[in-house]
Amino acid sequence: MSCLETQLAGWAAPAPVANALETNESTSQTIAALVAEYSTALYRVAFSVTRNAAEAEDAVQETFLRVLKHQARLGEIRDYRVWLVRIVWNIVLDRKRRAKTRPENEDLADHARVLPSGEPGADQTAISSQEYARILALVDRLPRREREAILLSAVEELTTAEIASVLATTESSIRSRIFRARRELSALLEKEGISR
């Protein structure tokens, strides 16, 4: 074995097995804790884009599968929430890009299910969910940056700073994007003739 090979063998030597097992166990616990703490928030992020319960759940599961595959990096992460949101965000955007079309399987029942409690009746609920679906369809017509900012701002758990981290920009930029998005959305609503 040459000197170079000896050195490479030394560098490539795996960590001790006991150490690895211990790491695996603590990693599993860490991942389980992450699932318990962030799965709902991640679901909301995914749902804000897909607007489909099954797809959103699938995206969340895919997110944690990626975490499992890259579990060695868990120790390097400073902010798990932002990291996980970025993963699920990329997953849903990637899927949407592949689908090429807006969600045709958008489920009005999903909208109806998440409406705030205290809605007067089933008819009113159905009307509201249809109207919300139309407004969210208009959100999809906004420019990419504005759309991303306003969709993430809809997720209650995320602060402006976290949204800025996910989208790799500044807080002030996020604020101005959200403002522009709302302004353009109002213009679109006016143009579409949706009654005030």
Place this chain on the structure above:
Amino acid sequence: MNAELEPWKERIDAALRSAGSADPAPGLEGRILTRLAAERAAMEAHPARMGWFARMPRYSAPVLGVATASLVCAVIIVGSVDHSRVRHPGHVAPPVLVLPGHGLGAASAVHPAEPATAPVAAGPASRGRSVRHFSHPRARIAPNAKKATGVAVPAPTTNPQ
């Protein structure tokens, strides 16, 4: 501007809230953990082909990268040198610069000539040169200067005194 937004504000907020506050179906965590457990079992049963690479210490990947890059650079340099030798086989004598016995440097070597012994007079077609008068330090054009035809030049200045 805010007046524009106002009529729609509540509806937009409500629609966004409906998208951003959706609750997952009950048992989401359990389903995720079950899938993770299945995936972990599959990974242990069939370790990935690149498993040895993943088990490498963190610093070994950059080291291997640098080593590979160095090797590639060395191959490129050796290859280009060999290529140059093939294109120019044998020894070609470099050009020899023969310096004359006298002269002021490389210019005299390229154009060997005797140094001028007297100032060179301007030719008949050369342009007029300004003449500096020490009594009047301002430059003036000499009255007998030769001008090329067709070139507009000011008339010679004459001292009115």
